[in-house]
Amino acid sequence: MSKTVEIHIKRRDNPDAPARWEEFEIPYRKNLNVISCLMEIRKNPVTRQGKQTTPPSWDMNCLEQVCGICTMVINGRARQSCSALVDNLDQPIKLEPMSKFPNVRDLVVDRSQMFDHLKRVHAWVELDGSHDLGPGPRMDQEDVMERYAYSRCMTCGCCLEACPQYDGDNYIGPQAIAQVRLFNMHPSGAMDREERLEALMGDDGITNCGNAQNCVKACPMNIPLTRAIYEENRETVVHGLFGWLKK
Ligand code: SF4
Ligand code: SF4
């Protein structure tokens, strides 16, 4: 008997429709990843029970764990479907959309709240580009290495899916906090440091972190999120106590 891969997908036709599970079976090939399985199902969307259905929807782009858009919950853990190899997964493989973001359809979620948080914390360096600024200020090598780690964030949302404090829009979350650290450590980015700290000091700010440390374990890019939270917590406390002296 030829080998097969059994895949169960949690589906939803639109944001208001009820969720349902559908089961599929496809022929096994070596080196299949979850996205190749979904593509195979899309070619012939018939369930294991022989019922014709609609092709499943999901997001994908880079196919090399760089863009983060293909993130979904695979066998209970949020991860990128392009890098999840069938040979390393227990079967049936269960695919669900991330639960902390609005579900648009099937495995597609709307992650705009993460990008809104980046806007709120001013996660960029202001430069008007109209004149020659000369060489940038030199940075300590250790700081460069720390900043490099934060710069690898691909806004995938795994840390928010794992965080017990993040639910809806009640907490700005570890990903935005790490980006505050990235831009506040930059010599030019530090010009907007106070604005970033104030964005972390609201009701849904950094003090909502319960220090469960799930985020750092869930991050596929090994970003030192708990270090960023510790450092920014310290910075916001100092800013809260003495920031008014600078005004
Ligand atoms: S340490 Fe815990 S509570 Fe804080 S952001 Fe990470 S997972 Fe959430
Ligand atoms: S910090 Fe890590 S887990 Fe969170 S969004 Fe960025 S890459 Fe994903």
Ligand code: FES
């Ligand atoms: S498609 Fe870009 S990370 Fe998977």
